[in-house]
Amino acid sequence: MRARVTHTLSYRYSAPVQLGPHRLCLRPRAHGFQRLVSFELFFSPDPHRLHLLVAASGDDVLRARFAGSTDSFEIRATSEVDTQMPPLLQACLEENEPLLPYPVGLLNSDLKGSLDGWLPNGQHEPAAVELAQEALMGSDQRALMFLQQLVEMIQDRVKYTQRHVGPAWPAGRTLKERVGSCRDLAVLMIEACRCVGLPARFVSGYHLVEPRPQRYDLHAWAEVYLPGAGWRGFDPSGQGAIDDRYIPLATSSKSGLTAAVSGSFSGPPGVKSELSWAISADVLSEEHTVPNLLQL
Structure with a gap:
């Protein structure tokens, strides 16, 4: 199966805040029974620094750091993946x-x-x-x-x-x-x-x-x-x-380490945050395949 998924998270703050370091588990698995065809990540505001790391589980995790202040924060991840049926x-x-x-x-x-x-x-x-x-x-x-x-x-x-x-x-x-x-x-x-x-x-x-x-x-x-x-x-x-309609993002022996987005912010006393999110998906192909390891 080939699918395109868009995952958007939007934060609003009652006053300008400084964003702390953020950890993102939004990049789909790119090995095993799944192939990552493309991955695009949009930020507003843009991070001051962004780097990829490989977690203990072998999955991709992104770390982002920000400079300046903002009263809103948006992340949008768009992924296209090919998934396969695992062998019996x-x-x-x-x-x-x-x-x-x-x-x-x-x-x-x-x-x-x-x-x-x-x-x-x-x-x-x-x-x-x-x-x-x-x-x-x-x-x-x-x-x-x-x-x-x-x-x-x-x-x-x-x-x-x-x-x-x-x-x-x-x-x-x-x-x-x-x-x-x-x-x-x-x-x-x-x-x-x-x-x-x-x-x-x-x-x-x-x-x-x-x-x-x-x-x-x-x-x-x-x-x-x-x-x-x-x-x-x-x-x-x-x-x-x-089956092949499951798309893994992150795995861990501890559930808390698989959160799509985790991070912090600091601001004036009493500042409040509000989160809204949306996940849309389109199945581009319904072909169900099992990996043929005799032809690589």
Whole structure:
């Protein structure tokens, strides 16, 4: 699939302010099952300095610094991407489907950050442990069956709802409230996967759902590392295993590091800010392809 996405964020301030450093995760992933065809970024006011860096996850992150004062701030990112259907997990794993719980010692140490629990000392939440144990029952300890049952259990127990402000909830709160946003459900799935030795991380991006909504929202889902298949996406607030209509922007073992825009401003006492945003998307081609690695 080829798509063009325009993401605009506009800030208004009640008095002139000085913009602090900003971190932007608006550049779509350019590797794996996705190719970045073009990317344009518009600022008002223009940054004094802008540079690209590669995050720990391997994704592109932009850093911007500003000079002077302003009573408004606008960012507009326009991206064109080609996405591909990932190969079937069953074909990747063949006879080597991981059995759970997966021994942590067999994994590359680079994955450790995607195994830690969300509590301050790295422990797993008891509620997530219990959910993982339930999903493990009846899965014959097979990873793919576990993931399928986990998604079904989350969707059965938690009602998906939109929530545009605030950080992702911890797993225990989401299960207790029985309602949660896409980022809340993603964190719940991530925590449950980590309980059984499957590295998992948070993904922020776009889901070009069908039928087309009146407006698109930024979306969140989980990526799980399956030995033999690598990082693969799962959407507990959607269809489970993702397809080529998902466009990843940023991934991290910590959800807060995937925010589209994060930064600061300073101004006179009592100054207030107001944010408005819009995401528009056009699907330019519906061709569904699977990467052919025999012809590079």
